[in-house]
Each structure stands twice: as structure tokens, then as C-alpha cells.
Amino acid sequence: MTGRLRLRPAIWAPTLALGLVVVAILSLGVGAVWLPPDQVARALLIPHSPDAISTAVTIVWDLRLARVLLAALVGAGLAGAGAAFQGMFRTPLADPFVIGASGGAALGATMAILGKVSIGAATVPAAAFMGAMLAVMTVYGITLASGANSATALLLAGAALSTILSAVVSLLMLMNDRAIQEIFAWLLGGFSGRSWPHLAMSGPPILAGLAMLWLLARPLDALTSGEETARSLGLPLNVARGAIVAAASLVTAAAVAASGLIGFIGLAAPHIARLFCGSSHARLIPASALVGALLLLIADSAARTLIAPTELPVGVLTALLGGPFFLWMLGWGGSR
Amino acid sequence: MTLWQGGDPAPFPPGGGALTAEGLHYELGGRAILDHVQLQVQPGEVLALIGPNGAGKTTLLRALARLLRPLGGTVSLDGRDVWRMRPRPVARHMALAPQGAELWPLSVEQFVGLGRAPHRGWLLPLGPDDRAAVQHALERTGMTLLRERSVTELSGGEQRRAILARALAQDPRVLLLDEPTAALDLKYQVAILSLARQLAHEDGLSVVITLHDLNQAAGVADRLALLANGRVLAVGTPDEVLTAEMIGATYGVPVSVCRHPLDGTPLITPLRETW
Numbered sequence: 001m002t003g004r005l006r007l008r009p010a011i012w013a014p015t016l017a018l019g020l021v022v023v024a025i026l027s028l029g030v031g032a033v034w035l036p037p038d039q040v041a042r043a044l045l046i047p048h049s050p051d052a053i054s055t056a057v058t059i060v061w062d063l064r065l066a067r068v069l070l071a072a073l074v075g076a077g078l079a080g081a082g083a084a085f086q087g088m089f090r091t092p093l094a095d096p097f098v099i100g101a102s103g104g105a106a107l108g109a110t111m112a113i114l115g116k117v118s119i120g121a122a123t124v125p126a127a128a129f130m131g132a133m134l135a136v137m138t139v140y141g142i143t144l145a146s147g148a149n150s151a152t153a154l155l156l157a158g159a160a161l162s163t164i165l166s167a168v169v170s171l172l173m174l175m176n177d178r179a180i181q182e183i184f185a186w187l188l189g190g191f192s193g194r195s196w197p198h199l200a201m202s203g204p205p206i207l208a209g210l211a212m213l214w215l216l217a218r219p220l221d222a223l224t225s226g227e228e229t230a231r232s233l234g235l236p237l238n239v240a241r242g243a244i245v246a247a248a249s250l251v252t253a254a255a256v257a258a259s260g261l262i263g264f265i266g267l268a269a270p271h272i273a274r275l276f277c278g279s280s281h282a283r284l285i286p287a288s289a290l291v292g293a294l295l296l297l298i299a300d301s302a303a304r305t306l307i308a309p310t311e312l313p314v315g316v317l318t319a320l321l322g323g324p325f326f327l328w329m330l331g332w333g334g335s336r
Numbered sequence: 337m338t339l340w341q342g343g344d345p346a347p348f349p350p351g352g353g354a355l356t357a358e359g360l361h362y363e364l365g366g367r368a369i370l371d372h373v374q375l376q377v378q379p380g381e382v383l384a385l386i387g388p389n390g391a392g393k394t395t396l397l398r399a400l401a402r403l404l405r406p407l408g409g410t411v412s413l414d415g416r417d418v419w420r421m422r423p424r425p426v427a428r429h430m431a432l433a434p435q436g437a438e439l440w441p442l443s444v445e446q447f448v449g450l451g452r453a454p455h456r457g458w459l460l461p462l463g464p465d466d467r468a469a470v471q472h473a474l475e476r477t478g479m480t481l482l483r484e485r486s487v488t489e490l491s492g493g494e495q496r497r498a499i500l501a502r503a504l505a506q507d508p509r510v511l512l513l514d515e516p517t518a519a520l521d522l523k524y525q526v527a528i529l530s531l532a533r534q535l536a537h538e539d540g541l542s543v544v545i546t547l548h549d550l551n552q553a554a555g556v557a558d559r560l561a562l563l564a565n566g567r568v569l570a571v572g573t574p575d576e577v578l579t580a581e582m583i584g585a586t587y588g589v590p591v592s593v594c595r596h597p598l599d600g601t602p603l604i605t606p607l608r609e610t611w
Binding site: 087090215216218219221222224225226228229231232233234235236240274278279280282 | 422424446451454459
């Protein structure tokens with residue numbers, strides 16, 4: 001992770017943005033009906049003109065656009081939160097779920113699937129969101145109350161709570177074998193059947209949290225030099241750490257609520273971004289978000305098409321395809 | 337204690353920087369690490385903290401830097417108790433260059449730029465005056481040519497200079513240096529020590545410096561404080577503190593003290609036959 005390939009933001013930012021638009025247009029085209037890019041572009045830009053083909057407009061706007069935007073936002077959110085946690089905890093192994101968000105979301109979603117109370121299509125996402133936030137707040141609260149109050153204590157408490165919560169989820173699945181399939185499908189993560197309501201629910205918190213993380217770039221940079229140095233620079237440690245945890249967890253919870261548990265993106269995207277933009281968070285947070293959006297959009301397009309008409313869970317795909325790529329990248333980075 | 341706080345409501349007098357420790361006490365596991373330490377450093381002065389391993393030099397430096405809250409006693413900066421101040425105003429007036437630092441692959445320039453946060457705030461981008469201060473700090477530490485490099489790719493000595501540059505970018509009145517010459521080759525030992533003297537004597541900073549090497553301490557310091565077991569055994573000029581009796585008794589090694597041939601400061605040589 002040395003950043004020898006460091007590029008100027010004026011180069012990577014437009015390149016990634018352009019890449020994102022191209023991949024989004026291709027992604028809007030793939031599916032049961034293939035729409036060539038020009039049709040997609042026309043349906044997007046001039047949906048009411050007589051030139052646009054009405055089925056293309058319907059497919060793009062009603063069926064695919066919300067899902068594509070959601071995949072990009074979830075990818076951006078997971079990657080941005082991962083970058084922030086990697087910096088705050090000073091470990092390249094951190095991902096958005098490192099302090100318990102995944103366990104909390106899984107338990108929340110499981111209980112919603114099993115539960116009798118329903119508030120319509122939003123039940124499972126809302127429960128997952130609340131579960132994730134509750135879990136993170138519990139971890140943070142325990143750490144504050146214990147007085148240990150260090151990044152290490154936060155990591156350990158997160159690991160412990162995640163283990164407990166996933167044990168509870170396993171137990172609930174065993175005791176309710178008829179719902180196993182539905183719970184399992186949610187745990188694997190994906191965008192099947194996601195549409196505008198999911199985007200409306202998860203989009204704003206993801207964007208707000210990412211903006212907050214970007215604003216917290218310098219406190220994050222200071223924390224990478226160690227807590228003692230950050231304090232000697234006058235950083236109010238608890239305020240800064242609380243704000244970072246709150247922003248990153250808001251993003252993670254909103255992402256998980258929309259898509260279920262999608263692994264790997266939040267771990268790998270920041271490492272890929274570091275290769276060209278360095279490790280300063282003012283650049284790393286937006287670069288990771290762009291890379292994450294791009295990766296998850298590609299993964300979701302592949303998940304929809306590889307074994308069509310059946311859909312693969314995108315979480316399985318990110319791990320299957322991304323994992324080896326990540327390993328190769330680490331080896332290549334280390335050997336240089 | 338917020339990230340977005342504005343300016344310091346009651347600024348320090350210009351040219352201030354007197355740092356005073358009174359009755360500083362700290363214990364760990366029932367053992368006194370700092371035993372009612374009384375110490376003062378004035379603007380324009382280099383004070384070196386010397387003493388055997390475990391004497392409490394670094395602990396004292398951390399207490400002075402407002403990183404370690406003492407169990408008793410106070411640290412005051414121009415008469416104001418640092419524990420009654422918020423961290424950011426303290427960091428505008430006092431900077432610490434720690435001995436060992438955890439490093440992350442920031443560029444030297446970004447790393448040194450962190451020293452501007454106490455002035456600029458944590459959320460705003462650095463302005464032209466911040467960049468000028470960073471540039472100045474890089475020049476004084478001889479790091480200008482390395483500004484684009486990642487701090488993790490620097491040699492040990494270059495890393496020490498980057499850490500010192502970050503402290504200088506804070507534009508402090510009080511500079512605390514923890515073993516600044518460790519891991520440096522002879523050229524940079526001399527460079528860092530003469531920079532410390534220059535900062536005190538020409539720029540009027542108060543400089544506190546912990547040193548293992550007694551001869552370096554004799555050469556750089558206006559005054560020395562000899563610590564052992566958390567207590568200040570002696571404070572004074574190099575001539576007053578670096579006597580054969582005092583050093584021999586404190587370190588448990590017989591030494592001979594002669595004079596530096598050029599500047600007449602004490603030179604300490606252990607008497608080797610006792611090994």
C-alpha cells in the first residue's frame with residue numbers, strides 16, 4: 001500500500017466518474033431484454049420524446065434505474081465507511097462491519113422476517129437498519145462505559161458482539177426452518193426486487209453519512225498517526241471518534257438495510273483507491289466511494305446475467321470474484 | 337471540546353511560552369513515576385531532561401504535553417493551568433515531537449500539514465498561511481525535497497525530521513522533544529540539536545528535550561534537570577549538574593568529567609575498567 005502509482009485528483013476523479021456513467025449505462029442495458037447503450041441513453045435523457053421507444057423507457061425507469069442507482073450508492077457507502085474504519089482503527093483489515101453492524105442488521109432482518117409485525121415492504125430494511133445502529137451503539141456504549149476507551153477496545157467489543165449476534169441468528173434459523181431460505185437469501189445480500197422505495201429510504205442517509213466522513217478527513221488523518229499524536233495536536237478524541245463512528249455506521253446501516261450483507265467491497269475498494277490516490281482521507285474517502293460504486297455496479301450486472309434468468313446473490317459474487325482479485329492485488333503490490 | 341471551535345477567546349501574550357510544573361505527581365501500580373516534580377522553562381531557553389532508563393523523563397514530558405493527567409500538581413502555560421484549557425488552544429502554543437510514532441502512508445507534506453489543525457480547525461481545508469507554515473517547517477528540517485514522499489518510505493532519521501517538522505508547523509511557543517537524536521546519524525544529530533538551540537535562542541521558544549546522551553545534553557542545554565526514580569535530583573547549568581559525583585551516583589557508573597576542547601562544556605567518560 002505504498003502509493004507509488006499516485007495520480008492527481010484531476011486525473012482519477014473524472015476517469016472514475018466517466019467509468020461509472022459508462023458502466024451504469026451498460027448495466028441499465030443488461031437483463032432479460034438487452035437494450036443497447038444508445039437506447040438506454042435516449043430513454044434516460046429524453047423519455048417523453050416521440051423518438052424514445054416506450055418499452056425501453058419503461059424498462060429503464062421502472063425496472064432498472066432505481067436498482068442501478070441503489071447498487072452504486074451501496075457500493076459507495078460500504079467503501080467509504082470501510083476507508084474510514086481502516087483509518088480510524090489503523091488496520092487494513094477493517095471493513096464497514098468491524099464494530100458489529102452486520103450482526104445487528106442480520107438479527108434485525110431475521111426478527112422482521114420471522115415476526116408478526118409488518119409495515120409493508122419496508123419492514124425488513126427498517127429492522128436491519130435499526131439492528132445495525134443498535135449493535136454499533138451498544139458496542140460504542142460498552143467501550144465508553146468500560147473506561148478502556150481506545151480503538152482496540154472498540155474493535156474487541158465489536159468482534160465479541162458480532163459473534164454473539166450471529167449465534168443468535170443461527171439459533172433463530174434453526175428453530176424456524178421454514179423461514180431459513182428467506183433469511184439466508186437476505187444474509188447473502190443482493191438487489192433482486194429492489195426499487196425506488198428502497199432508494200428513497202437508503203439513498204439520503206448514505207449520501208449524508210459519506211459527506212460527513214469526507215468532512216472528517218483531517219481528524220481521520222490525525223488518528224492514523226496514533227491516538228497520542230492526535231491528542232497532542234489538540235484533537236478532542238472522543239468527539240472525533242464518536243462522529244466518525246456515527247457517520248460510518250449510518251452509511252453502513254443504510255447500505256445493509258437496502259441490500260443485505262455484501263462483503264468484500266468495503267474491505268477492498270479502499271485498498272484499490274489507495275493505489276492511485278494515496279492514504280490522505282480527503283482524497284481517499286471520495287476515491288473509495290467511486291471505486292466501491294463501480295465495483296458493486298459491475299458485480300450486480302454480472303449477478304443478473306451470468307446464469308440468467310436466475311440471479312446470483314451479489315454478495316456471493318463479490319466474494320467469489322473479488323476475493324481472488326484482491327489476493328492477487330496484494331501479492332502484486334507487495335512484490336514491487 | 338468541539339471540532340469546529342473558532343479562535344481562542346483569551347490569547348496568550350505575544351512571545352509567551354513559560355511552562356511551569358508544580359508538585360507534579362503520578363503513580364503506576366503503587367510506584368511513584370513522578371514524585372512531586374517542580375520544574376520551569378523560560379522562553380529562549382533549552383532545558384534538557386536527563387536521567388537513567390525509567391527515571392521518568394518521557395512520563396514527565398507527556399505530563400507537560402497535557403497527554404498524561406497527573407494525580408497531583410499542575411502544569412501551567414504562561415500561568416494558565418493546561419488542564420483547565422481545551423486541547424486545541426494548548427496545541428496552538430505547545431507542540432510535542434514524540435520519540436516513536438505510528439506512521440500511515442501520508443505524504444510528508446500531508447503529514448506535516450496535520451500540525452496546522454490546531455490553527456485552522458479540523459474541518460476546514462488548509463489556507464495559504466498554513467501552506468507557508470508547512471513550507472517553512474519543511475525548510476528548517478531539511479525535508480523540502482522529500483515533501484512528496486510517503487512517510488512510511490522514509491529512513492528512520494527522515495521520519496524523525498518529519499515528526500519534528502510537524503511540531504514546528506504548529507508554530508508553538510513551547511517545543512517538547514522526546515529523544516530527538518535517537519536513530520539519527522552524526523550529521524543530523526548535530527543539525528537537530530543546533531536547530532533546537534536556534535529555536536530557543538533566536539526564535540525565543542521554550543524548548544524541553546529528553547536526551548540519553550549526556551554529552552549531547554551538555555552541548556545543547558542551557559539548563560539540565562537530572563531525574564531518577566521520578567524525582568528531580570538536580571537542576572542547573574551543565575557545569576552544576578554534570579559532576580562526576582552526581583552522575584556516578586545516579587547512574588551507578590564511575591565517570592570522569594573533563595572539558596570539551598572547543599566550548600568548555602563538561603564531557604563525560606565512563607571509567608571502563610569497572611565493567
